[in-house]
Amino acid sequence: MELVCPAGSLPALKTAVDNGANAVYFGFRDSTNARQFAGLNFNDKRAAEGIEYAHQRGARVFCAINTYPQPDGWEQWKGAVDRAAGLGVDAIILADMGLLDYAAQKHPDIPRHLSVQGSATSYEALKFYKDNFDIRRAVLPRVLSLDQVRGVAKHSPVELEVFAFGSLCIMAEGRCYLSSYLTDESPNTRGACSPAKAVRWQETPQGLESRLNDVLIDRYGPGEPAGYPTLCKGRFEVEGSLYHAIEEPVSLNTLDLLPDLQGLGIRAVKIEGRQRSPAYIADVARTWRHALDDLESRPESFTVDPGWRNTLSGLSEGGLTTLGAYHRKWK
Amino acid sequence: MMKLSLGPILWFWSKQSVFDFYGKAAEWPVDTIYLGEAVCSRRRELKPDDWFALARDLKACGKEVVLSSQTLIESEADLRRLRRICEQNEFCVEANDQSAMQVAIGNGIPFVTGPSMNIYNVATLKVLAKRGLKGWNLPVELGRDTLAQLITGLKQEGLDLPAEVFAWGFLPLAWSSRCFTARHYNLPKDNCEFRCLQHPDGMELRSRESQELFRLNGISTLSGSRYDLMRELPEMERIGVSTVRLSPEHLGMDEVVRRFDQVRRGETPDTDPLQLVEAPPCNGYWYGKPGMDLVAKSGG
Numbered sequence: 001m002e003l004v005c006p007a008g009s010l011p012a013l014k015t016a017v018d019n020g021a022n023a024v025y026f027g028f029r030d031s032t033n034a035r036q037f038a039g040l041n042f043n044d045k046r047a048a049e050g051i052e053y054a055h056q057r058g059a060r061v062f063c064a065i066n067t068y069p070q071p072d073g074w075e076q077w078k079g080a081v082d083r084a085a086g087l088g089v090d091a092i093i094l095a096d097m098g099l100l101d102y103a104a105q106k107h108p109d110i111p112r113h114l115s116v117q118g119s120a121t122s123y124e125a126l127k128f129y130k131d132n133f134d135i136r137r138a139v140l141p142r143v144l145s146l147d148q149v150r151g152v153a154k155h156s157p158v159e160l161e162v163f164a165f166g167s168l169c170i171m172a173e174g175r176c177y178l179s180s181y182l183t184d185e186s187p188n189t190r191g192a193c194s195p196a197k198a199v200r201w202q203e204t205p206q207g208l209e210s211r212l213n214d215v216l217i218d219r220y221g222p223g224e225p226a227g228y229p230t231l232c233k234g235r236f237e238v239e240g241s242l243y244h245a246i247e248e249p250v251s252l253n254t255l256d257l258l259p260d261l262q263g264l265g266i267r268a269v270k271i272e273g274r275q276r277s278p279a280y281i282a283d284v285a286r287t288w289r290h291a292l293d294d295l296e297s298r299p300e301s302f303t304v305d306p307g308w309r310n311t312l313s314g315l316s317e318g319g320l321t322t323l324g325a326y327h328r329k330w331k
Numbered sequence: 332m333m334k335l336s337l338g339p340i341l342w343f344w345s346k347q348s349v350f351d352f353y354g355k356a357a358e359w360p361v362d363t364i365y366l367g368e369a370v371c372s373r374r375r376e377l378k379p380d381d382w383f384a385l386a387r388d389l390k391a392c393g394k395e396v397v398l399s400s401q402t403l404i405e406s407e408a409d410l411r412r413l414r415r416i417c418e419q420n421e422f423c424v425e426a427n428d429q430s431a432m433q434v435a436i437g438n439g440i441p442f443v444t445g446p447s448m449n450i451y452n453v454a455t456l457k458v459l460a461k462r463g464l465k466g467w468n469l470p471v472e473l474g475r476d477t478l479a480q481l482i483t484g485l486k487q488e489g490l491d492l493p494a495e496v497f498a499w500g501f502l503p504l505a506w507s508s509r510c511f512t513a514r515h516y517n518l519p520k521d522n523c524e525f526r527c528l529q530h531p532d533g534m535e536l537r538s539r540e541s542q543e544l545f546r547l548n549g550i551s552t553l554s555g556s557r558y559d560l561m562r563e564l565p566e567m568e569r570i571g572v573s574t575v576r577l578s579p580e581h582l583g584m585d586e587v588v589r590r591f592d593q594v595r596r597g598e599t600p601d602t603d604p605l606q607l608v609e610a611p612p613c614n615g616y617w618y619g620k621p622g623m624d625l626v627a628k629s630g631g
Contacts, residue, residue: 068451070473071480098454119449120429122404124413128433132458143508148405171505171552172403175447177472178505178545181554181622184615186472188449213621216538232505237537238515238547245536245547246511325508 001262001269003292004062004161005285008040008274013050013061015278020289023060025093026050027191027274031073032080033064034095034117035274036191047087060090066115068096068188078102085110091136094118095174100133114138116163117174117187123155130157137161139270141173146257146326150264159267164254165284165312166272168324170232170247178231183213194230201226210234227317251316252324255288255304258295280315287311333567333595334574335588336363336495339399339425339445341503341578342548343527346376348581353385357392359585360592363574364389365425367399367416369445371510371549372409373523379415386422397423400431402447403506403550410434423465432462441465446497446576447506451477453484456492466493468576471502474619475563475570482571493573499561499587500578501533501546501610502554502622511547523549531581543611544623556613556623563617564594 005021007013016024027033029041042050051061063084069077077099084092085107092110094100095117103112114120114129116139129135137159140149153160171178173187180186183198198213208220210229217234220226227233232246254261254269261269269292271284287308295302313321337356340349356364366386368374377385386396398416401409410430417424417434426432427445435442443466450456450467459467469478478494485492512534513523533546533553543555560567560575567575575595577587590600615624 068449070451070477071453071484072477074452074454096449096451096455097458098452098456101454101458118429122410122428122430124410124433125404125429128429128436131433132462143403143506144405145508151407170509171507174449175402176505177470177502177622178552180472180616181502181504182544184619184621188451188470189472215542215544216540219539235539236544237539237541238534241515242539245515246507246552247509 001258001266001292001295002161003285003288004268004270005281006166006271006274006276007050008035008037008276009278010042010046010050011278012274012276012281014053015282016285017054017057017059019282019285021059021285023062023090023268024050024054025062025064025274027064027066028080028083030076030080031067031189031191032069032077034066034115034187034191035064037275038196040274044083044087051087051089062091062093062113063087063089064093064115065099066093066095066117067191068117069099070189074098081107093139097133100129100135104133108134111136113161114158115174116141119172119174121152121172123152123157126152126156126158137267139163142169142252143172143325146260149261149266149326153264153266160265161268161270162254162261162266163252164269164271164288166251167317168247168250168252168322182215182231194228199229248320249317250320250322251312253312253316253321254323254326255291255308255312257323257326258291259299259302262295262299283311283315333564333572334362335360335591335595336574336576337361337365337588338497338500338576338578339365339367339369341370341501341551341553342531342533342581343371343374343525344376344531344581345528346381348531349377350385352579352581352584353389355585357389357394359588361394361577361588363395363397365397365399367425369399369402369425369427370506370551371527372401372406372412373525374527374549379412382416383419390421397425397443399425399445400427402427402445402503403508404428404430405508432459436462439463443495444468446471447503453481453488456481456485456490457488460490460492464492466495466573468495468497471497471504471558472616472622474617475566476619478572479570494571495574495576496560496567496572497558498564498567498575498577499559499591500557500580502558502616503551503578504545504554504622505552507550507552510550511552512549515547554613554622555610556625557610558614558616558622559612560614560617561591561594561600563614564591568595
């Protein structure tokens with residue numbers, strides 16, 4: 001299985017390659033990709049440098065253009081596809097059907113990967129994208145149990161890539177409008193979820209408050225660790241109970257599932273986190289490289305090294321990890 | 332004149348409630364009715380044959396009927412139900428994900444797309460029109476400016492694809508593999524005891540300051556405020572919207588339909604529909620603002 005790592009910046013890209021990534025993915029410095037963060041992502045010059053660095057070391061580079069262009073952004077998004085093609089990327093990760101069609105017509109030789117934002121959760125959906133846009137690979141949304149992944153993989157007409165580690169998106173990606181409901185920006189429209197421009201922190205007599213466009217997302221007691229106010233991970237009241245009604249702030253970690261994923265024929269595991277530091281990327285990439293190498297060399301006796309688990313737990317939200325939807329009992 | 336449609340019932344109601352609702356809806360001035368379970372695979376009060384029978388009854392009453400597919404398809408069982416609604420030749424299908432489009436295309440069934448399908452530009456509409464798309468819904472997070480550009484673009488391409496807009500009700504905003512209702516009751520999703528039946532308009536999720544943020548409805552999350560574009564109907568007509576979608580609720584729907592019907596006919600509604608119900612109204616998406624905002628018409 002291939003290890004696909006995030007590259008939010010050139011140093012992160014180099015770090016990922018140096019620590020064993022088989023492929024890295026990046027986006028341009030604008031809203032054409034689903035992780036638009038201030039100070040992150042690439043201009044053409046940095047992208048060219050990163051691609052050269054990766055290619056010299058045998059790693060591939062994918063470009064994510066996975067937001068949904070509206071009519072007034074069409075030329076810009078089309079231009080992003082052309083730029084990626086001109087830079088010589090090894091694949092373009094796309095979600096929008098119009099853009100997939102454009103890429104297939106204009107740059108047929110550059111492989112197209114379906115972004116997780118494309119929301120394909122069944123093999124029929126994958127066939128739709130294969131038949132119409134000849135995609136080579138698809139990234140599965142983080143909403144399927146292992147059994148369901150097995151069902152999709154059995155009939156999939158394309159290579160599959162699944163999320164392995166990082167922040168956990170609880171909703172079917174590409175079809176979540178919670179962020180724009182509160183702030184007017186969403187992953188689909190602006191490549192942002194719970195955007196920083198709408199975040200406000202405030203010390204109050206009741207505790208530290210985090211707000212998103214004035215909506216109280218969470219309030220923390222003294223000494224309680226405070227997380228970024230991602231709106232679905234706040235504490236809310238439902239029928240008089242106060243709790244993380246949608247999702248706790250935890251990270252996805254599928255180390256334990258590696259042999260299963262390999263058995264299903266999954267082609268690649270993806271690490272989330274273009275917003276993370278190079279130091280974080282180094283630790284995560286190195287750990288997963290070890291795990292994948294171990295799996296490769298002794299598939300029958302593969303076990304998760306407690307050291308890997310510790311490293312990854314230390315890098316997780318709230319120090320907690322979950323198998324997420326892969327685990328059938330998850331709710 | 333713009334058509335009025337009733338979207339699929341997004342909540343979980345008993346079989347009798349569903350039959351009662353459509354028994355009344357048959358008499359309402361709505362042109363199109365979407366039928367079927369669009370949210371949760373465990374909601375099976377009505378079997379496919381029940382839905383088909385209902386569809387034929389409503390068709391006989393002069394309604395245009397469309398069969399809606401489940402939005403989040405996760406399992407082989409989900410695909411089997413999807414194939415059932417695509418193995419008939421009486422009704423158009425509302426595709427709520429790409430699986431549904433694929434199966435409908437494969438069976439040669441005409442299809443339209445629901446508001447959860449990612450249609451953000453004319454290129455996407457062109458691709459789908461070639462595959463048999465007969466009409467489309469604007470994604471809920473988009474507003475009038477994008478809509479106007481899309482409709483203009485379609486005309487320039489010579490494509491006749493009627494546009495529908497979700498205009499009244501709680502906005503369907505997200506779908507998950509987790510069931511938030513079961514989670515609230517500490518029940519496993521697979522053994523949820525069908526608690527959604529106790530919440531015919533979902534469960535309110537409020538901030539710690541009692542702000543109504545969302546409605547939890549099984550695996551789906553809806554807006555906490557009710558989207559209401561009644562005052563924007565004349566603008567929609569000018570832009571070229573073909574159909575205005577009202578999302579079913581179990582109380583007061585006849586009044587909502589009646590008033591939207593009055594407004595589309597150019598009459599002034601005799602009472603304010605907002606008084607019917609307690610949820611705050613919103614219309615922000617239409618104006619390119621956060622969806623939860625309420626923009627005064629004069630400011631739009």
